[in-house]
Amino acid sequence: MNTPADLSTSSTPAHEAIQPGTAIDNLLAGAYLAADALPPYHLLNPQQVAPAIDALIAQAQACLNAVVSAETPTTWESVMAPLTSATERLGRAWSAVHHMGGVMDSPEWREATNSRLEAVTRFWSALAQDPRLYAKIKLLAQAPDVLGHPAREKAIANSLRDFRLGGAELEPEAQQAFAEMSARLAALAQKFSEQLLDSTNASLVVVDDAARLQGIPEPVRAAAKAEAEKRGLSAPAVFTLQQPSLIPVLQFATDRALREEIYSKNARRASELAEEGPSHDNTPVMGEILALRQAQARLLGFANAAETSLAAKMADSPQTVVGFLRDLAQKARPSAEKDLAELKAFSRQELGLDPLAPWDISYASEKLRQSRYAFSEEEVRQYFPLPSVLNGLFSIVKTLFGVEIRPLLALAPAPVWHNDVQVFEVRRSGDTVGHLYLDLYARATKRGGAWMDDSRGRRQLRSRLQKPVALLTCNFAAPTDGKPSTLTHDDVITLFHEFGHGLHHLLTQVDDLEVSGINGVEWDAVELPSQFMENFCWEWDTLHGMTAHVDTGAPLPRDLYDRMVAAKNFQSGLFMLRQVEFSLFDMRIHAELANLSSENPEQAGIAIAKVLAEVRDEVAVIQPPAFNRFAQSFSHIFAGGYAAGYYSYKWAEVLSADAYAAFEEAGPSQYSIVGEKFWREILSRGGSRPAMESFQAFRGRPPKPDALLRHNGLAQAA
Ligand SMILES: [Zn+2]
Structure with a gap:
């Protein structure tokens, strides 16, 4: 047995x-x-x-x-x-x-x-x-x-949906065709990435005169020198189109022609105009990918590939998403125009750049940011010693959700993979609801980034309750010489974000593992609790309460906080429009180009480019030059999992900002009451019901973008 x-x-x-x-x-x-x-x-x-x-x-x-x-x-x-x-x-x-x-x-x-x-x-x-x-x-x-068991009904419905999306309902012949298309799509995604990488590596910018390196930070110059040596070139610097080389040149190089050269080579990557010629042109690859996705959608009985993608997401239709994006674009546009006017005026007056060229934008923006919105990250981090930040985080979740988080100190041996790891008990209403492992410091054996892992999920077994365990991993600077680790404000945001995922996992009340915690939550809603928690990192009272200067113990000064907020919203209108442009392009090609032929991938690729041009005309305030081939390097949607899903970044931000606005409206004295409702309607429900239902139960209405716009400084006076 x-x-x-x-x-x-x-x-x-x-x-x-x-x-x-x-x-x-x-x-x-x-x-x-x-x-x-x-x-x-x-x-x-x-x-x-x-x-x-x-x-x-x-x-x-x-x-x-x-x-x-x-x-x-x-x-x-x-x-x-x-x-x-x-x-x-x-x-x-x-x-x-x-x-x-x-x-x-x-x-x-x-x-x-x-x-x-x-x-x-x-x-x-x-x-x-x-x-x-x-x-x-x-x-x-x-x-x-x-x-009559809603969670189980939902789990079964999810499972049947996923089977159908995999082709389970098709006749044998169609099933065979579907499987062949899936295999071809996997190969094409791989080809898209490989050609992009090969094209990225095919172009170099060789600088023969060290005087042209002015403005570029020393470590970037040193890397460029090493790159030249590696290639056996005597030039003082060789830049590649890899991000760590490309971005600083665009941001800092005083030499305009150098910026233009690297921008132009980068913008033409993996296209028919690429520096190395058309050998890595992704245009037909994109065309065939999209045509095959549309063919699969038709086999499954959908009108287009956007509908297929949305079948397992919170947004209900391509029209909803397109409307959502156009609304954001319209509301952010006045700010974006103001951002651009400010940048142009600054460039003309302070930098002598007139007109502003596409390769000037990062450079001029960086100069503008430094002159008007700069603050020292190093100064800020002195106010955020890790123990104070953790106390602040634990105290806010106690206020919001009645959750107590206590370290388990007397474990011998500790059940951990490394001495840095701390184990916490998570209690609510007097009961232990789960456990949390925190592994926060960077080390050579750890993958970069930050993430929450699900070690065990909540599940009601016949005789007892299986309780969740969450693992939270970050890469913060380790403590040195008896001084605690100090966090940048970005680190603090990262910690709150991952902790939000952890709360979603730990505070669930669902008994069926298939839909408890984050299981079964729609892909475009899963970032709601994590991004929601980030908001508290911008709240003066919360932030003030969790800061203590590592030497003096003084809290964060108000004027430093104000500068941090101003820097956060720097060019937020332009940023919003860029995100909307990418999202709208992604959604429209999957929704509108429903009848492409995979027999003629070149033509399909041209149809894609036409939609991109239309979207830019509609949305962008900065028109890129005609040779810019952005789509040919848009890996998220052609080689990654974001097809007809790129909008989810903005979607989740709207949900989380709007949820947080319920707390702002009620005020800090009511946090526990609103927090109890957020826990009851969202966190505790996991994937046991549609995310839209959970959101509406919490907010009493569908989501609205107003709070996000306001938090980003984009709200318009009516
Ligand atoms: Zn996340």
Whole structure:
């Protein structure tokens, strides 16, 4: 009796039900897969990965075969409960492997990960397309223990939707065609990225005279010198089109011709006009990608590829998104025009640049920012020692959601992968609701960036409640010489952001894992809690309360705060319009170019360029030069997962700003009351109901962009 189903519902802790001495027992150190013990990361070791993952895949496969059989009763308890247990165990084990690779990188962890990556990927994609499972889940929609359970109904609906989007409803011939298109699309996405990379690497800007390097920061010059040496060139500097080389030249180089050269080469990348010629032209690749997406959409019965993309998102139709974007553009336009007028006047008067050319914009903007909106990041960070910031963060979530976060100090041995990691207990209304691991300092073995990982999700088992565990990883400067780590204001925002994801995961009240916490939340709504938390980093009272100068203990001075806010809103109108331009272009090509032919990719590519030109005419206040081939390097939508989804950046910002505005309207004395409602209607619900329903339940109306515009200094006097 060691099927996964028995483990999840057994009255003994899960690890006790595992046969001692098995591979899984070894890897997961007994308790790792338990429903209640803290996951003992200190015991994980890469040698155990291969046998354990093999065993977990075999168990999950056996469980799948069992639940789809005709003899298995069509109930949630007989099908979903055991299958979720089996796949959860594999998912949790694999996420631990992935986590260890990300925070304790070593040749051993890399090898362990790579040795099973393909097997795990193969298992998940086969599961997502298993026709026997699809047939069974269809029947489950009417099961007695599903009907009347909204969370389970939602989980089943999500699953059926994903099967359909994968082509499960198609006739065999169409299914075959669909699969071939998917394979071709994967290859084209790869080709798009490769050509872009090759074209980026094909162009160089060689500077023969050191006098032309004026204005460029010393480390960038040193890198450019090293680049020249690497290539065996005697020139004092060679710049590439890679971001760390390109951006500082555009921002700081006093030599206008140098800026023009690098701008022009960059803007023509991966197009027929590229410096190296048309050999890496992405135009036909884009055309074929879009044509195939449209063909797949037609097979699935959608009018266009934008509809396919939105089927699993919060926004209900391409028209809604287009209307949303045009509204933002219209409201941000006056500010953007003001930004541009200010920039032009400054460039003319202070820099002698008239007219302002496209390659002057970053340079002039940087000069303008420095002269009118600059403040020292180094000065600011002295006010944000990590312990004060954490106290401030914990205190605001206590006020908002009644959540108490306490360090677990007396753990021996601590269940952590590194000594820097702290473990916290998360309590609400006197109960422990979950645990949080914080790993905040940068180190050589850690992947860059910041993220929240789900170690274990909330789930009601037959005899007990499995409580969530969140892992929060950042890359802040480590403490030195007895002085605490100090954070830049951007670091503080990052911490609040990831903590918001953590709260979404930890404070859920949903009992079914498929839709608890962040599981099953629509892709364009999942950033709501994280971006919501960022707002408190701009609130004077909150910020003031969590600052203490690392030497004097003094709080953040008001005038420094005012300068930070002014800098935040610098050129926010121009920035907003640029984001809207990209988003509208993305949505319109997927919604409007519904009948492209993959037989004629070149022509499809031209149709795409035409839409881009229309969008620019409509939205942009700064018209790029005719040779600018932005679309040919827009990887997010052609090679990444953002097709007809780029709008979600702005969408989530509107949701989070509007949610936060409910707190502003009520005022700090009412934070607990509004916070309780935010928890009840949004955080606690996870993916158990549509995000729009949750938002409206909280706000009492659909989302409005006004708060976002106001927070960005874009509000217009009516
Ligand atoms: Zn996020």
